[in-house]
Amino acid sequence: AQRVTQPEKLLSVFKGAPVELKCNYSYSGSPELFWYVQYSRQRLQLLLRHISRESIKGFTADLNKGETSFHLKKPFAQEEDSAMYYCALSPNPGSARQLTFGSGTQLTVLP
C-alpha cells in the first residue's frame, strides 16, 4: 500500500523568503506524483505534476527516488502563495487515478 507523508502541518515564511514544503512517499513501484493546492474559499486544484517537469507560479518539485521525496520549492514566496498544499501519489503510471493524499501543509506567507 502507498503512503504520503507531509511532516509539517503549518509553515510560515516572510514574503521574499524561500519556501520548501516537504513530501515523502512510500510505494514499491514507480508512482506518479502531484502537488495540489487549495486557496481560501476555492476548490482543490492541481498545481504541478512531476512528469511535466514544469514550473507553475514559480514553484518546482523534484522527484528523488532514492530518498522517496517530492518536495515543493519556491525561491521567493509571495503573499498570494498562502494556501493549503497537498502532495499526492497515483500508483498508476501515466495517470492521476486513485490518488493518495498527504495530510497537507498550511503555508502562510507573512508581509
Add this chain to the structure above:
Amino acid sequence: ETGVTQSPTHLIKTRGQQVTLRCSSQSGHNTVSWYQQALGQGPQFIFQYYREEENGRGNFPPRFSGLQFPNYSSELNVNALELDDSALYLCASSPDGGGSYEQYFGPGTRLTVT
C-alpha cells in the same frame, strides 16, 4: 465549460440513516472519483467510476456504494451512517478513463452525522 458541481452543500444526518450525495462531472469527462476528507486530513480515495462501472476502490466498507449514470453524473450512497462518516465528500472528474494527469475537483458536500 461547466466545472464539477456537487449537491447538497451541507447535510446533517442521524447515526444509522442513509445518505445520497450527487456529483455532476465537468463537460466531456467520463470518469468520476469520490474522496472523503476528514477534518485536518487529506482526501482519502473511496472509489472511481468509468463509463458506469466501478474501476477502482479504496479501503472503505461495502456500505459505501456508488452509481454513475449515462450522462456521467454520479451518486455516492452511504448506508448505516456512523459518527466517523462526518467529513467533506469530494467528487473529482477526469477524461479518458482517468488516464489523464489531472482530476478536477468539486466544492464538496459537508456531511455531519449526529
